Amino acid sequence: xxxxxxxxxxxxxxEGNPLTVKCTYSVSGNPYLFWYVQYPNRGLQFLLKYITGxxxxxxxxxxxxxxxxxxxxxxxxxxxxxxSDSALYFCAPRGGGFKTIFGAGTRLFVKA
Amino acid sequence: DxxxxxxxxxxxxxxxxKVFLECVQDMDHENMFWYRQDPGLGLRLIYFSYDxxxxxxxxxxxGYSVSREKKERFSLILESAxxxxxxxxxxxxxxxxxxxxxxxxGTRLTVV
Numbered sequence: 085x086x087x088x089x090x091x092x093x094x095x096x097x098x099e100g101n102p103l104t105v106k107c108t109y110s111v112s113g114n115p116y117l118f119w120y121v122q123y124p125n126r127g128l129q130f131l132l133k134y135i136t137g138x139x140x141x142x143x144x145x146x147x148x149x150x151x152x153x154x155x156x157x158x159x160x161x162x163x164x165x166x167x168s169d170s171a172l173y174f175c176a177p178r179g180g181g182f183k184t185i186f187g188a189g190t191r192l193f194v195k196a
Numbered sequence: 197d198x199x200x201x202x203x204x205x206x207x208x209x210x211x212x213x214k215v216f217l218e219c220v221q222d223m224d225h226e227n228m229f230w231y232r233q234d235p236g237l238g239l240r241l242i243y244f245s246y247d248x249x250x251x252x253x254x255x256x257x258x259g260y261s262v263s264r265e266k267k268e269r270f271s272l273i274l275e276s277a278x279x280x281x282x283x284x285x286x287x288x289x290x291x292x293x294x295x296x297x298x299x300x301x302g303t304r305l306t307v308v
Contacts (some may be wrong), residue, residue, distance in 0.1 A: 093236075116294055127200075127286065128239075130296035174238060182227050182246050182293055183254070186239035 086179050087113045090153040090187035097165045098195050105160040111179030118176040118184065119149055128174065134158060140176045145169070165194045199223075202287050202300040209307050212278055215274040217303050225298075228270035230254075230262065233284040233302070241263030245270055277307045 088109045099104045105186045109115060117130040132143025149160045160173060175187040207277035221228065227246050231239040231254075241254030243262040251262050259281060263271045270289075274281055286303050288297040 090238075098227065104238070118296055120296075120299075121203060127299040127301045128288075128297075130298070133294075133296055135294045176239075178293070182290075184229075184297065185241070185255075188236055188238040 086177065086185050088175055088185055088187040090173075090175055090190045091093040091190075092190050094191045094193060096193045096195065099167055099185050100164050101128075103165045103169070103192065103194070104193060105161050105173050105175075105192060106144070106157070107159060107175030108155070108157045109175070110156060111177050111185075113179050115156075116178040116180070117149075117151060119143065119147070119158075119160050120174045120176055122172040123173065124171075124187075131160070131173075140154045165192075167194050167196050197259065200287055200298050200300040202285075202303050204303050205301060207291070207303060207305045209270075209274075209277050209305065211277060211279060211307060212218045213274075213277045213307075215277050215305070215307075217274075217285055217287075217305070219272070219274040219299070219300055220268050221270075221289040221290065222268065223291075224267065225289035226267075227289060227297075228264065229288040229290075229297065230260075230270065231286045232256070235268055242272065244282060251264055264286045274305075279307050281305065282307045 102120040120128040134151045142148045178184040200221045229244040230242040245264045261273045287300040290297040
């Protein structure tokens with residue numbers, strides 16, 4: 085069975101500091117891994133994905149994520165947080181086929 | 197840009213009513229999805245469709261059905277609305293298995 089875990093309900097970070105939002109997963113076959121962001125009163129937006137190749141992938145708004153096969157993790161990172169990054173972040177792995185599962189979400193709060 | 201449009205942002209329905217949530221995408225995507233989003237639970241897949249007239253159950257299909265008569269339109273039907281179906285409903289579309297999903301703005305349904 086496929087599963088995904090975002091162990092932190094909320095991450096608090098000061099503006100300008102690096103941030104990490106954690107994600108571990110379990111899927112059958114080769115994983116396709118996605119991160120989405122949801123700003124208040126808006127739908128989900130795609131941030132970045134890992135399909136194959138380089139383990140470090142870069143996405144929108146300066147975010148990046150590192151795929152670690154041995155640890156089955158796909159943590160989201162940003163070198164310098166902005167107040168405008170405050171939002172709800174979802175890790176979404178996909179195993180074989182079309183079905184994508186979503187984590188419970190991690191709320192990022194960036195303090196000025 | 198891909199656009200996924202959900203027919204209503206807010207709906208209030210009475211217990212026992214039959215409820216239709218409509219979703220239209222304009223990018224000729226093969227795959228369409230219905231999720232519900234609840235705090236602390238993330239997004240849970242209700243149904244998805246990978247072709248016209250094709251549908252597959254997701255993780256929580258009970259109490260719901262779907263219809264996909266045309267490629268661009270995917271409807272979610274609550275056969276007899278209940279208060280535990282009060283939630284945010286998100287429609288999404290994608291193409292292939294390695295591409296990201298595009299989400300609508302969501303429909304916040306309240307069943308009273």
